[in-house]
Amino acid sequence: DVKVTQSSRYLVKRTGEKVFLECVQDMDHENMFWYRQDPGLGLRLIYFSYDVKMKEKGDIPEGYSVSREKKERFSLILESASTNQTSMYLCASRLPGGWYTFGSGTRLTVV
Amino acid sequence: KNQVEQSPQSLIILEGKNCTLQCNYTVSPFSNLRWYKQDTGRGPVSLTIMTFSENTKSNGRYTATLDADTKQSSLHITASQLSDSASYICVVSQNYGGATNKLIFGTGTLLAVQP
Numbered sequence: 001d002v003k004v005t006q007s008s009r010y011l012v013k014r015t016g017e018k019v020f021l022e023c024v025q026d027m028d029h030e031n032m033f034w035y036r037q038d039p040g041l042g043l044r045l046i047y048f049s050y051d052v053k054m055k056e057k058g059d060i061p062e063g064y065s066v067s068r069e070k071k072e073r074f075s076l077i078l079e080s081a082s083t084n085q086t087s088m089y090l091c092a093s094r095l096p097g098g099w100y101t102f103g104s105g106t107r108l109t110v111v
Numbered sequence: 112k113n114q115v116e117q118s119p120q121s122l123i124i125l126e127g128k129n130c131t132l133q134c135n136y137t138v139s140p141f142s143n144l145r146w147y148k149q150d151t152g153r154g155p156v157s158l159t160i161m162t163f164s165e166n167t168k169s170n171g172r173y174t175a176t177l178d179a180d181t182k183q184s185s186l187h188i189t190a191s192q193l194s195d196s197a198s199y200i201c202v203v204s205q206n207y208g209g210a211t212n213k214l215i216f217g218t219g220t221l222l223a224v225q226p
Contacts (some may be wrong), residue, residue: 004154009152040218041218042115042200042216042217042218042219043155043200043214043216044216045213045214090154090155092154097212099145099157099160100157100214101157102147102154102155102156103154104152104153104154105152105153105154107152
């Protein structure tokens with residue numbers, strides 16, 4: 001089974017801090033994605049990557065950046081965390097055209 | 112506008128009963144439709160995936176239907192169990208070809224199964 005692992009289940013950070021959310025997948029998937037999930041809004045795409053060193057903006061990239069130095073790892077970076085970035089963050093991966101497999105999520109609270 | 116709407120927003124049923132969740136979409140061009148189950152505090156897990164030509168697909172006690180003409184899908188749960196309590200999310204894939212498909216997510220139906 002494909003496994004998508006997000007390093008933290010819960011995080012609490014202060015406003016203005018730089019935050020790194022890590023995601024690792026173990027099935028050699030080319031495509032990786034970062035979503036945030038908020039009540040009543042569903043999942044919204046922040047950034048995605050089709051391969052190593054590649055990144056594309058999703059629907060809501062403002063305030064975020066990403067890094068894909070290795071195929072198995074896709075990091076989401078909040079340069080200066082703000083309270084409106086309090087959310088559930090979900091990482092996903094897939095083979096091109098294949099099924100999406102999601103991680104268990106990281107619930108981030110910015111205080 | 113590409114949208115996926117689900118109903119009801121929430122549902123409470125007794126253990127052992129059946130239920131049906133609805134999904135209407137306006138996504139174009141359509142590639143496929145998936146139903147995901149998301150337990151509280153967890154990531155979504157895929158239940159079924161249906162392409163344009165498929166009308167019905169089952170996965171154990173879960174049966175999904177798709178009417179591509181009316182752009183409607185349903186997820187039927189038979190003989191519900193307490194472990195079915197979760198959020199069920201309808202997701203439509205917008206077809207740009209190959210790796211560039213875009214997912215449009217519904218906001219989910221929250222199902223609570225009570226003993």
